[in-house]
Amino acid sequence: MDSENRLGDIEITDPQAMRALAHPVRLAILDRLQRHGPATATQLAPHVGATPSVTSWHLRHLAGFGLVRDAEAGPDRRQRRWQAAARGFRFQTPKDEEGGSAARALSREMFARYGDLPSRWLTEVEPHLEPAWQQAAGLANTRVVVSAEELAAIQDGIERVLAPYVTRDAAERPTGSRGVRLMRYVLPERDQESADETP
Numbered sequence: 001m002d003s004e005n006r007l008g009d010i011e012i013t014d015p016q017a018m019r020a021l022a023h024p025v026r027l028a029i030l031d032r033l034q035r036h037g038p039a040t041a042t043q044l045a046p047h048v049g050a051t052p053s054v055t056s057w058h059l060r061h062l063a064g065f066g067l068v069r070d071a072e073a074g075p076d077r078r079q080r081r082w083q084a085a086a087r088g089f090r091f092q093t094p095k096d097e098e099g100g101s102a103a104r105a106l107s108r109e110m111f112a113r114y115g116d117l118p119s120r121w122l123t124e125v126e127p128h129l130e131p132a133w134q135q136a137a138g139l140a141n142t143r144v145v146v147s148a149e150e151l152a153a154i155q156d157g158i159e160r161v162l163a164p165y166v167t168r169d170a171a172e173r174p175t176g177s178r179g180v181r182l183m184r185y186v187l188p189e190r191d192q193e194s195a196d197e198t199p
Helices: 015-021 024-036 041-048 052-064 097-114 117-124 131-136 148-167 192-197
Strands: 010-012 068-070 081-084 089-091
Touching: 010 015, 015 024, 015 052, 015 097, 024 041, 024 052, 024 068, 024 081, 024 097, 041 052, 052 068
Parallel strands: 010 089
Antiparallel strands: 068 081
């Protein structure tokens, strides 16, 4: 793993792979496998909004781009089990037109899938949390004026802090640990003039 990918994410650079993942069922499959571990197409189907046969087709498509792979066989060795190839994925917008279009398609699908997650969390999860977890949760909306290089340094610093928690073995987690979703939207404004006009 290189120093720019401390979290062990799959780096998606192929525009075709971006387009493959820019599909609601495929993104749901990958998300489910990353969060809940290996599963069969039949087990995944009710959670991703597709039949087992359609889910199986999407799994094979994702496997073609190295995003999922075969997992160890479960109790029923006749059923193919799948797992995510990594804990997460990342992509950057390529400079060429095809790559830029593919990255925007994947970004759009990700915003569509995860855009309402905070409001769902607020109504479905937060009221049931213990006080310590309610206090540890939070939102922030911080605007900074930086160069592209400084923004890259900020991102790198955040990943440096997160990496030990993301990559540690389950046996090393303290008692009482639970999953926490840390969402980062890094949204540069159009240009400095319009940035100065935005409150």
